[in-house]
Amino acid sequence: MLISASTNPPPFSELASYLTQLQSLDIDFIHCDIMDGHFVPATTFDHAYLPSIFRISHIPLDVHVMAENISEIYPKYMQNGVEILTIHYEAVADKEELKSILLDIKSHKIKAGLAIKPDTSFSEIKPLLEYIDVLLVMSVEPGKSGQKFIQNTISKIQEISWHRQENSLDFLIEVDGGVNDALAPKLASLGVDMVVLGAYLYNSENRALDVRKLSISK
Secondary structure, three states: OEEEEEOOOOOHHHHHHHHHHHOOOOOOEEEEEEEEOOOOOOEOOOHHHHHHHHHHHOOOEEEEEEOOOHHHHHHHHOOOOEEEEEEEHHHOOOHHHHHHHHHHHHHOOOEEEEEEOOOOOHHHHHHHHHHOOEEEEEOOOOOOOOOOOOOOHHHHHHHHHHHHHHOOOOOEEEEEOOOOOOOHHHHHHOOOOEEEEOHHHHOOOOHHHHHHHHHOOO
């Protein structure tokens, strides 16, 4: 199972130090949580800070944009170091436009990710699966770190994993929200390829040990 360490919840004043600490851990990606204060209540950094994150950590970036006006801003995130660029299904009303954005991301040799909120059904996004490389399943409401994993996410993941297998699709399943060492083995058994670690990792007293607990599924 791949591990993506979130830039949320560290306060911005501590982020550079936290990113430096992550270099010594068995982390696959830095999950850059971008929030605009409109699509979600919180506000964080934007595209302008991504070069600094990559320069500090030297770890590939998994960018999760929680923002409105996606069609206007997404090109700004197609930068050096960005390996995955994920936008929200709910943020683009015109699904043909959404398809075009995903294809454009892929054309720049960046993995195109599609994120869905807990209340968005898997059936809604099935027509878009052939255009994505990563499906980010939110297991909490996006925006606030430290929330508990929503248990009915399990049935959604099961449905996604089964559909992927039955249709020979190759997108990655990523889960974000409330993930810890107790949940990780269950998620791995369901076919989840990547998990985002936020509060679990940031609040850990022994980050190296806690990452190793999840790395057994890698």
